[in-house]
Amino acid sequence: MSILSFHDVSLRYPARQAGSGQPPLVLERINLSVETGEFIVVIGRSGSGKTSLLNLAAGFLTPSNGRIAVDGATIAGPGADRAVVFQDDALYPWLDARDNIAFPLKLRGVREKDRRVRAEELLELVGLADAGRRRISELSGGMRQRVGIARALASDPRFLLLDEPLGALDALTRAKMQGFLLDVWSKSRAGALLITHSIDEALLLASRVIVLSPNPGRLAADIETGFAAELLAGASVNQIKASPLFKRMHDGLTNLIHSISDETEAAA
Numbered sequence: 001m002s003i004l005s006f007h008d009v010s011l012r013y014p015a016r017q018a019g020s021g022q023p024p025l026v027l028e029r030i031n032l033s034v035e036t037g038e039f040i041v042v043i044g045r046s047g048s049g050k051t052s053l054l055n056l057a058a059g060f061l062t063p064s065n066g067r068i069a070v071d072g073a074t075i076a077g078p079g080a081d082r083a084v085v086f087q088d089d090a091l092y093p094w095l096d097a098r099d100n101i102a103f104p105l106k107l108r109g110v111r112e113k114d115r116r117v118r119a120e121e122l123l124e125l126v127g128l129a130d131a132g133r134r135r136i137s138e139l140s141g142g143m144r145q146r147v148g149i150a151r152a153l154a155s156d157p158r159f160l161l162l163d164e165p166l167g168a169l170d171a172l173t174r175a176k177m178q179g180f181l182l183d184v185w186s187k188s189r190a191g192a193l194l195i196t197h198s199i200d201e202a203l204l205l206a207s208r209v210i211v212l213s214p215n216p217g218r219l220a221a222d223i224e225t226g227f228a229a230e231l232l233a234g235a236s237v238n239q240i241k242a243s244p245l246f247k248r249m250h251d252g253l254t255n256l257i258h259s260i261s262d263e264t265e266a267a268a
């Protein structure tokens with residue numbers, strides 16, 4: 001088991017101009033941990049610091065205060081133990097699907113034959129066994145996101161960091177991809193930290209939902225959920241969404257996010 005942990009993490013971006021005063025706090029005293037086998041979903045309105053939080057976990061940003069650690073050791077930057085998937089898949093258009101997936105292995109000096117075997121396994125895992133030789137331009141949006149997720153899994157990361165990975169997909173593809181993501185994640189045994197705008201998505205995928213309040217970003221709630229476990233055990237999305245508990249939690253989260261936004265607007 002591994003654990004990715006935030007300890008009293010605060011973040012300010014550097015001032016744009018010298019002498020323009022202290023820039024605002026974007027995140028304030030975040031304490032949060034993600035264990036392997038856990039699926040944490042962070043939800044909050046736009047500008048609440050979700051992407052900043054994920055970039056900190058990835059090691060692309062350094063906290064202004066506090067520290068971020070994997071198994072107790074403070075992270076010093078990006079690492080193969082943490083893989084990132086963004087909304088825009090950022091695949092290499094000049095490579096086919098298989099070579100995109102194998103690319104991180106190439107960077108790590110894995111032999112060509114071993115790279116190919118691993119990439120084929122991952123193509124199979126993400127349901128693209130027949131699409132490995134296709135160019136990226138020949139893939140649909142959903143297929144591209146699967147290639148992006150397979151590429152993130154190529155280096156067997158302990159943590160998957162996903163910033164609105166399904167945000168650019170149409171509603172039907174998105175719903176399909178939610179089930180797919182849950183499945184792939186449960187096979188990977190990684191810890192997941194996923195950011196979304198969608199309350200449905202948060203409730204369906206998470207083992208814990210974290211609500212971030214804006215200005216500065218703070219943890220406003222940390223809620224355990226069991227719907228993802230039900231989905232993995234074979235329940236249908238429709239069954240789950242029709243349950244009184246799902247509706248209650250959906251309403252509760254909606255009210256919480258609205259009330260937080262109203263408060264910050266009133267204070268502004």
Ligand SMILES: Nc1ncnc2c1ncn2[C@@H]1O[C@H](COP(=O)(O)OP(=O)(O)O)[C@@H](O)[C@H]1O
Pocket residue numbers: 013026044045046047048049050051052053
């Ligand atoms: N590179 C940056 N430099 C300065 N400010 C930034 C930068 N990136 C984000 N911000 C600010 O930090 C706040 C949080 O942004 P972000 O983490 O992108 O939020 P979210 O992902 O929840 O929409 C916003 O006020 C945004 O304007």
Ligand SMILES: [Mg+2]
Pocket residue numbers: 050051052
């Ligand atoms: Mg964002």
